[in-house]
Structure formats: C-alpha cells, structure tokens
C-alpha cells in the first residue's frame with residue numbers, strides 16, 4: 001500500500017470539521033446529508049469555518065494586491081436581468097430597475113497556488129458540491145475569467161435585488177464589511193410554475209416580513225438556490241471592503257460567459 005498523500009487543499013479547508021477528502025466515510029456521509037437538509041429546508045446551506053483562517057488571510061491579501069486589476073462595473077438591471085418590460089401594470093417588477101456595482105478580479109489573474117484556486121480546481125470539492133446538490137454530473141465552469149473570481153465591494157458597492165440566471169451558487173466569504181454588505185434573501189419566492197410577481201413587488205416596495213440574512217463570518221462557504229430566492233447584497237459602508245468569491249459550476253462541461261456579460265463584468269472577453 002502506498003503512503004496516502006495529503007490533498008492539495010489540506011491547508012485550505014478545515015478537514016476535521018468538513019472531511020470533503022473522505023466523502024464515503026461516516027463523517028463525510030453525515031456532512032452531505034446535513035447540507036442537503038439545510039438547503040431543502042432553508043434555501044441556503046451555510047458552512048462556517050469551512051476555509052481555514054490562514055487561507056482566508058491569504059485571499060484577503062491577494063485581493064488587496066490585485067486591486068489594480070479589478071474591473072469596476074456599475075449598472076442598472078431588472079431583477080430578472082432582462083430588458084425592462086413595457087405595457088405591464090404600474091409597479092410590476094418586470095419593469096423596475098435596481099443597481100449593481102462591484103469590483104471583479106478575474107480567475108486568470110489568480111496565481112495557480114492561490115488557496116481558493118487549489119481548492120476550486122480539486123475534484124474533491126466538485127464532488128462534494130455535486131453530492132450536496134444531488135446532480136448526476138457537475139462540471140467546473142470552462143470560463144477563463146469567470147470560473148472563480150474574487151469580488152471586492154468597495155464603500156457604496158452593492159448588488160441590487162435579483163434572481164440568478166443559474167440554478168444555484170456557491171460562495172466563499174473572506175471579509176465582511178464593517179457595516180452593510182449583507183446578503184439578504186427571500187427563499188423560494190418564486191417557483192418554476194409561479195413567478196409570483198405580486199410577492200416580488202412587495203419585496204421591492206420594502207416589505208421586510210419575509211427577509212432573511214445569511215450569516216457572513218470569514219471562512220464561510222455557502223450554497224444557495226439563487227434562481228428562486230430573490231436576493232440582495234446591501235450597500236457597503238465603512239472603510240473595509242467586502243471580499244468574497246463565487247465558485248461557478250454547471251451541468252454541461254463547456255460553460256462560458258457570453259461576450260456581452262464577460263465585457264460587463266471583466267472589461268474583456270476570453271476568446
């Protein structure tokens with residue numbers, strides 16, 4: 001028998017608590033089961049302390065070093081990322097615009113040994129996520145800019161209310177803001193059969209009754225069903241930028257941004 005080698009991300013994940021390198025072991029099976037249950041019941045699954053403090057600190061420092069390469073986007077869009085509808089009733093969410101502003105550092109700027117890059121590129125993490133989401137297959141994005149980006153939200157930056165185009169998202173928090181920059185969401189506000197425009201309108205009009213806030217301690221990894229959960233990252237206040245990553249996956253092997261979206265979020269295309 002060979003000597004087992006430590007996974008390339010042994011310094012990045014708290015493997016005692018989250019044994020993603022041993023998913024068939026008892027603790028691994030329990031972990032996947034707990035995550036599935038949380039996701040089904042709450043629309044999100046939050047795993048605090050998933051990323052080690054050392055890896056978190058390295059990613060915050062990297063974001064700072066690469067801040068000159070971050071692409072600033074600031075745009076207005078509907079919650080559906082579709083052109084505003086005409087001829088709909090007053091106040092209809094399909095016609096309303098929200099604002100999103102952020103600074104995106106593209107995947108190809110992250111050095112190969114960056115902690116999150118080593119983790120993202122591991123088959124163990126992809127397999128963990130596949131099992132939690134209960135997908136027959138799951139692939140990492142093939143997009144050289146968007147597969148794993150580091151996003152900084154400077155003071156005043158925010159992500160307006162929206163539904164994601166993709167079914168789910170996986171995020172890692174490195175540094176919350178001093179104030180604001182909270183991930184606020186309404187789980188299951190719409191379904192495949194019911195767009196619930198009236199419910200969406202109420203949230204946009206400020207009804208707080210269904211809102212939830214995702215805890216955002218540094219090092220947390222979170223799954224959420226962003227396609228049916230309306231969500232918002234509130235404007236960042238104070239001097240500390242909010243820094244996080246979105247990890248991108250798909251059920252097809254060659255997933256890429258289209259040129260328009262790539263231009264918008266990274267100021268360039270990869271082709």
Ligand SMILES: O=C(O)CCC(=O)C(=O)O
Nearest residue numbers: 159164171183233244246
């Ligand atoms: O930054 C976050 O916490 C969420 C990001 C998000 O909602 C998105 O990229 O669509």
Ligand SMILES: [Fe+2]
Nearest residue numbers: 163164226231
């Ligand atoms: Fe989103």
